[in-house]
Amino acid sequence: MTDSATEQQAPTPVFDPVKLETVNAGKDYPMEPEEFKKLFEHNCYCEMAHINKNGFPIVTPMFYVVRNGEIWVSxxxxxxxxxMDLENNPKVSVCIHNDGANLRHQKAILVIGHAEVSTDDPIMREIHWAILDKYWSEVKGEEQRQVAFDAIHTPLRAVIRIVPDKTxxxxFGKMINAYTPGVWFREAYDMSAKFI
Known part of the structure; x- marks a missing residue:
């Protein structure tokens, strides 16, 4: 008898959507406060959704910074x-997340709120310098930094403050680690062995 014949075969996963749909990820598996702060303030992946003039949701990747606990974009x-769409309908949502390449480390923050558009020059300067420092840290020297800033800070731009109504x-890693038999793939399937 060969070794492979004596090995026990892993059971075929059987997805259980009814039990999975009872999981409330935000309520049952929230991020730890220090992880939230790190992701919220220092992450680079951000998408903003707004409603266009035809009533369709439009999702756009954005450069963002956090000032005094608030999200700002340009x-x-x-x-x-x-x-123009935000001035007509300020309802907005923003998703900040990591790259999600590893299932055990997927984390996300969803902010639902209203947008306030500003063309106030001192505020725009602060936000544009912050965006430059966050996303283009490789730009060194005052002359190069000023050239990069001038490309961002133009008369055609505005900054957008996201005022949160709900966060x-x-x-997702907690959901995997807190796996209870039957929630994901019934009792026969060992979820922990699949994603190590």
């Missing part, structure tokens, strides 16, 4: 519809 006022977050 956008072009002319030649883009985003600012949700979840740690």
């Amino acid at each position: 956008s072009i006022r002319k030649h883009r519809h985003k600012v 949700l977050n979840w740690d």
Whole structure:
């Protein structure tokens, strides 16, 4: 008898959507406070959703910074519809997340709120310098930094402050680690062995 014949075969996973749908990721598996702060303030992946003039949701990747616990982004006022759409309908949601390449480390923050558009120059300067420092840290020297800043800080731009009404977050890795038999693939399947 060969070794492979004596090995026990892993059971075929049987997905149980009814039990899985009872999981409330945000309530049952929130991020730890220090993880939330790190992801919220220092992450680079961010998408913002707004409603266009035809009532469709539009999702756009954005550069963002956090100031005093609030999300700020920058956008072009002319030649883009985003600012005009937000002035007509300020409802917005923002998702900040890690790259999600490893299932055990997927984390996300969802902010639902309203957008406030500003063209106030001192505020725009602060936000644009912060975006430059966060996303283009490889730009060194005052002359190069000023050139990069001038490319961002133009008269055609506005900054957008996200005023949160509700914030949700979840740690998908906790869902995997807290696996209870039957929630994911019934009792026969060992979820922990699959994603190590």
